[in-house]
Amino acid sequence: MNPVAVGFDGLLALLILFLAVRALTAPGLQQPVILFIAFGLAMALAWARMRAPDVALAEAAIGTGLLGVLLIDSLGLFTRSKSETPPQPRRSRAASILAVGTTLLLAGGLGFAILAMPEAEGLAAAAAEKLGASGVDHPVTAVLLNFRSFDTWLEIGVLLIAMWGLFCAGGREGFAPRATEARPGTVLGGTVQSLLPLVLLVGIYLLWLGKVDSGGAFQAGVVLGAAGILLRLGGLGFPDWLRPWLVRTLLLFGFAFMLLVGLSALFAGAAFLEYPPTLAGPLILAVELAATLSIGFTLYCFFTYLFDLRIHPATASSES
Amino acid sequence: MTISEGVTLILCLAGAVFFLAGTVGLLRFPDFFSRLHALTKADTLGLGLIVLGLMLQVGSIAAALKLLLIWVLALLASTTVCHLLGNYELSRSSGGEKRKAGS
């Protein structure tokens, strides 16, 4: 019953709602994208307020950081071409009223449903009870990599499928990352290069920290992916030794490794992806390491692929 | 309230004032460079004061050093970003003629 805390949460909630509405109603493209990034950061604050630091880290790094970079990159593409003002069909007054009315109705109905929701026990007690046999001391890591490791495995599969989708939808050229000249003399390139060891250290630290505290494969993977993205922005593209087969192997590695661990558990007479309690700790670390590598590399590929995929809309519009 | 809590409060409030000043500057200053100046300088100092205030409250030296590291990283990032933005605006406003390659 702390009025300051309630006031802060209320203000933050209003800010989040305002940013969401403005991100969708602001004119042009630049403002919406920037407002959306601000929305993501405000959401990260909200996660932290709800005692979910793991989610806050993931949201800030992936939901806002990585997606923000992708959106800004696309922004440049979509705004550079065509005429200065994109043709915006005027929306009629009736359509606007319909949109606002639908929003209010939906919000009211859902709000009522949320208020009417029954109290439930939740799984916190069950998770806490089994924590001792999970091999780690942090409940979220235990759920992610032991109790519900099947979900995590499928989620890495989703990353893989998304990358596959990128390859398919990307266009004629396919994945052909161009070699770029290193520009070590620039301020950005120099900063990135000198920061790289530290970024790698932070990634490994986060991975290790997942055993006892907020952190783990996802956050560590994002940090590693971010290191690659920074390198790309600093002018360093794919190194020469990263042949296409190696790229595919790295993308597939986490998924395949977890499949292998799961199958060996199956052959040993346990359930799929069930770890024996004595081996759980080392197994989780190995799985996390593989997952970190694949998550980081896939996120990095999302970016480099879109970044290096030079789609030339000018040719498309000049043809028509 | 102990002395260290009081000092923390004052430092954090001072930091918040700098953030506020930087944001007001960002909104009110007329041109690109003065806005950039207001934003990066005030925010750097504001973050520094808040980090300093929080360092007094954490129990261990390791945690305090981590907070300090955050500030140093933010310093590096904001310097680099400021330089990039300034360079971009300079090259844009002068029609790209005076753009120094690789600076």
Place this chain on the structure above:
Amino acid sequence: MTAEAHEIYALLAAPLFAVGLVGVFACRHFLKKIIAAKILGASAFLLLIALAARDHGEGPDPVPHAMVITGIVVAVSAAAFALTLARRIWQETGQSGFGEKP
């Protein structure tokens, strides 16, 4: 402290969901549609985490936390795929949203 906090955020999920859902249909540009879909997803995550914060004496429920972390990664993967599709559509047809004249 968090007793009120989670109620505020649980209620925030309702208007956020509505804004996102209407935005997915009402916005024309692909980029804005993707942003709307992300806001839609964020509202679902918000509700999950707000419900997980209901205290039963054990601290926050880690299961929804893990689900949401997984969900954030999946949402970003989907968004990256959508962005690639949007770029491709634009390259092929010159359209930046549905229902535009090429």
